[in-house]
Amino acid sequence: MSAPSLSKSNLPRWLAPLILLGIAYGVVPFAGGSYLFEAILTPFLILSLAGVGLNLLTGYAGQLSLGSAAFMAVGAFGAFNFNLRIQGLPIPVSIVLAGVSAALLGVAFGLPSLRLKGFYLAISTLAAQFFVQWVLTKFGWFSNNSPSGVIDAPALQVLGIHFDGPVGRYLFALTVVVVLTALVARLVKTRTGHQFIAVRDHELAARVIGVPVFRTKLLAAAISSFIIGVAGALWAFAYLRTVEVAGFNLDRSFQIVFLIIIGGLASIRGAFFGAALIVVFPLLLSRLGAFLLGGVFNSGVLEMSQHIFLGALIIAFLIAEPKGLVALWDRLTARAAALFLSQTRKANTDIVP
Amino acid sequence: MTEEILSAPGFRVHGTPNILEAPPKAISASAIPLRTSPRPEILRLEEITLSFSGVIALKDVSLDIRRGEIRSIIGPNGAGKSSLINLISGIYRPSRGRIYLNGRKFRRVPTHRLARLGVARTFQNLALFGGLSVLDNIKLARGIHRRATLVEELSGLGRARREEADALARAGSLIDFLGLGSVRDRLAGSLPYGMQKRVELARALAAEPAMLLLDEPMAGMTPADKQTMAESIRTIRAEFGTAVVLIEHDIGMVMELSDRIAVLDYGRKIADGTPAEIRTDPRVIEAYTGVVHEESEPEDLR
Ligand SMILES: Nc1ncnc2c1ncn2[C@@H]1O[C@H](COP(=O)(O)OP(=O)(O)O)[C@@H](O)[C@H]1O
Ligand SMILES: [Mg+2]
Numbered sequence: 001m002s003a004p005s006l007s008k009s010n011l012p013r014w015l016a017p018l019i020l021l022g023i024a025y026g027v028v029p030f031a032g033g034s035y036l037f038e039a040i041l042t043p044f045l046i047l048s049l050a051g052v053g054l055n056l057l058t059g060y061a062g063q064l065s066l067g068s069a070a071f072m073a074v075g076a077f078g079a080f081n082f083n084l085r086i087q088g089l090p091i092p093v094s095i096v097l098a099g100v101s102a103a104l105l106g107v108a109f110g111l112p113s114l115r116l117k118g119f120y121l122a123i124s125t126l127a128a129q130f131f132v133q134w135v136l137t138k139f140g141w142f143s144n145n146s147p148s149g150v151i152d153a154p155a156l157q158v159l160g161i162h163f164d165g166p167v168g169r170y171l172f173a174l175t176v177v178v179v180l181t182a183l184v185a186r187l188v189k190t191r192t193g194h195q196f197i198a199v200r201d202h203e204l205a206a207r208v209i210g211v212p213v214f215r216t217k218l219l220a221a222a223i224s225s226f227i228i229g230v231a232g233a234l235w236a237f238a239y240l241r242t243v244e245v246a247g248f249n250l251d252r253s254f255q256i257v258f259l260i261i262i263g264g265l266a267s268i269r270g271a272f273f274g275a276a277l278i279v280v281f282p283l284l285l286s287r288l289g290a291f292l293l294g295g296v297f298n299s300g301v302l303e304m305s306q307h308i309f310l311g312a313l314i315i316a317f318l319i320a321e322p323k324g325l326v327a328l329w330d331r332l333t334a335r336a337a338a339l340f341l342s343q344t345r346k347a348n349t350d351i352v353p
Numbered sequence: 354m355t356e357e358i359l360s361a362p363g364f365r366v367h368g369t370p371n372i373l374e375a376p377p378k379a380i381s382a383s384a385i386p387l388r389t390s391p392r393p394e395i396l397r398l399e400e401i402t403l404s405f406s407g408v409i410a411l412k413d414v415s416l417d418i419r420r421g422e423i424r425s426i427i428g429p430n431g432a433g434k435s436s437l438i439n440l441i442s443g444i445y446r447p448s449r450g451r452i453y454l455n456g457r458k459f460r461r462v463p464t465h466r467l468a469r470l471g472v473a474r475t476f477q478n479l480a481l482f483g484g485l486s487v488l489d490n491i492k493l494a495r496g497i498h499r500r501a502t503l504v505e506e507l508s509g510l511g512r513a514r515r516e517e518a519d520a521l522a523r524a525g526s527l528i529d530f531l532g533l534g535s536v537r538d539r540l541a542g543s544l545p546y547g548m549q550k551r552v553e554l555a556r557a558l559a560a561e562p563a564m565l566l567l568d569e570p571m572a573g574m575t576p577a578d579k580q581t582m583a584e585s586i587r588t589i590r591a592e593f594g595t596a597v598v599l600i601e602h603d604i605g606m607v608m609e610l611s612d613r614i615a616v617l618d619y620g621r622k623i624a625d626g627t628p629a630e631i632r633t634d635p636r637v638i639e640a641y642t643g644v645v646h647e648e649s650e651p652e653d654l655r
Contacts, residue, residue, distance in 0.1 A: 093448060190503075190509075191499060198482045199483040205482070208467055208473075209473070209560065210462060210467070210494070210560070217504075
């Protein structure tokens with residue numbers, strides 16, 4: 001969009017991501033305690049990735065999915081089983097294969113998009129959610145017949161490098177997230193990415209100009225599910241360090257939908273903005289609640305107030321800023337930049353006699 | 354103009370055996386002998402009937418489109434003009450009748466292959482990809498010429514790079530041609546109405562179609578913009594030899610632009626011929642004014 005961002009347009013587009021990368025790799029690992037990594041940064045990164053994946057399907061290709069957590073579960077259990085059952089398979093390969101499994105399932109559940117649209121298609125993605133949860137609970141094989149259904153994830157190790165401890169797991173997740181996000185950022189600028197948007201904005205016109213509509217929808221479902229699947233594998237391996245169905249329920253699916261709505265649909269940055277809010281918000285709320293209300297603010301109250309606040313937030317965003325935090329951010333930074341620029345200009349004219 | 358010779362009604366639907374079943378046509382009775390051999394035919398519709406659960410949108414309509422002609426379709430609202438274009442582009446399937454496109458017979462034109470068959474269209478209501486820039490809207494319609502795989506696209510090398518350059522060049526020249534340079538990188542959805550109409554035309558031209566179907570491309574435009582659009586249509590025909598099927602309510606504009614005009618009324622074709630013939634056709638005048646009246650000239654319908 002042609003925002004009046006004077007100073008921003010003078011900077012190369014890759015500068016901001018590069019600076020962020022430098023901070024994420026070079027500063028953050030030495031900065032905080034394990035709480036920062038385990039409770040905030042790692043889940044933030046992984047949820048961001050899931051958001052990026054869902055945004056591809058929902059934001060760019062226009063197909064709402066309420067089954068994201070199912071694809072995360074496939075990724076988590078897939079990675080676990082590939083790793084368990086194929087001796088010597090490197091962890092990254094297990095994760096990629098898990099992503100491919102999620103992609104195949106995504107295509108299978110994307111098939112109804114040939115006929116179904118909008119609300120009905122969204123409902124059919126709910127089927128994926130319940131189907132996967134049921135299969136993974138019903139068949140003990142997937143959790144290696146563990147009686148509790150909860151299994152330990154293998155340690156993260158690539159080419160002899162161990163990603164141990166909070167910082168190691170953070171770096172592992174960070175690397176996967178960076179690579180996949182970069183690919184998606186590139187994808188949405190290619191013809192294929194434009195085809196996603198075309199199918200979303202006007203399916204008939206897209207068909208008329210020769211866009212293979214059905215194939216495009218399936219491709220969006222496949223790539224999206226792959227990414228969400230990888231996010232699921234990371235969730236289990238790098239964040240929880242256990243593999244269990246419980247965390248991949250409908251609540252999680254909705255969480256990812258809310259995250260991209262709050263962050264900004266059809267925006268890669270939006271997924272990160274939304275994930276940041278989703279992760280940080282409950283922490284802030286519990287601190288604030290404990291501070292204001294003391295002992296009354298127990299975990300039950302916390303959870304309830306989270307739901308209430310989050311619900312209110314989503315409605316507020318849908319009404320006041322449907323383009324999400326990203327649009328808000330862009331407006332604010334543009335205004336700040338304009339202000340800064342006018343200040344420096346004034347300073348300059350002051351100096352010149 | 355040679356087009357007027359070509360557009361003589363003598364060689365149209367008359368080849369079809371069941372022409373007598375078609376509604377009586379005032380003009381087609383007077384067969385004008387051909388003076389030159391006709392241009393090759395791109396499209397022929399034979400006795401097309403189209404109905405929507407009882408509502409008859411088109412009834413026994415026969416029509417031919419020849420290479421490089423500007424062929425207008427006029428008629429009151431609800432006459433079936435858009436339905437005709439939707440039928441040619443395969444969005445509707447005829448209840449009866451045959452469609453020949455480039456000599457090939459279709460029961461229903463496959464919409465997803467329309468661009469490859471050399472047909473492009475615009476829509477009566479705007480149908481741009483609002484979330485893409487003007488440039489990307491146009492480039493995307495160049496897609497039928499592209500072969501690169503997703504991996505090649507992601508890397509931006511080899512075939513993908515050549516194809517991207519081709520799409521960019523084609524889109525760039527269309528942007529210049531239609532005066533869209535100042536909004537090249539704007540989101541198509543953010544443009545004013547008349548501008549969006551032009552972007553849609555540019556998008557339709559990107560694949561270099563042999564036939565262009567324009568459903569009210571000038572609707573809602575200022576007279577000046579209409580003139581520009583008319584000029585663009587003339588240039589398109591002159592430079593690319595594109596056949597243009599034009600639906601337009603401004604009769605003056607239609608008379609000025611067209612080689613041949615078909616008139617629809619309540620789903621039937623009531624007249625077909627050169628502007629001069631249509632102008633004086635009593636059935637046309639009746640359909641437009643409700644009475645047959647010597648002096649009455651059809652004017653803007655709306
Ligand atoms: N998809 C459709 N479903 C039902 N009726 C339709 C449809 N499309 C067109 N019609 C009907 O067909 C007739 C012709 O419509 P249309 O082709 O849009 O007319 P025009 O473009 O000449 O104004 C109208 O009566 C219209 O209601
Ligand atoms: Mg119409």
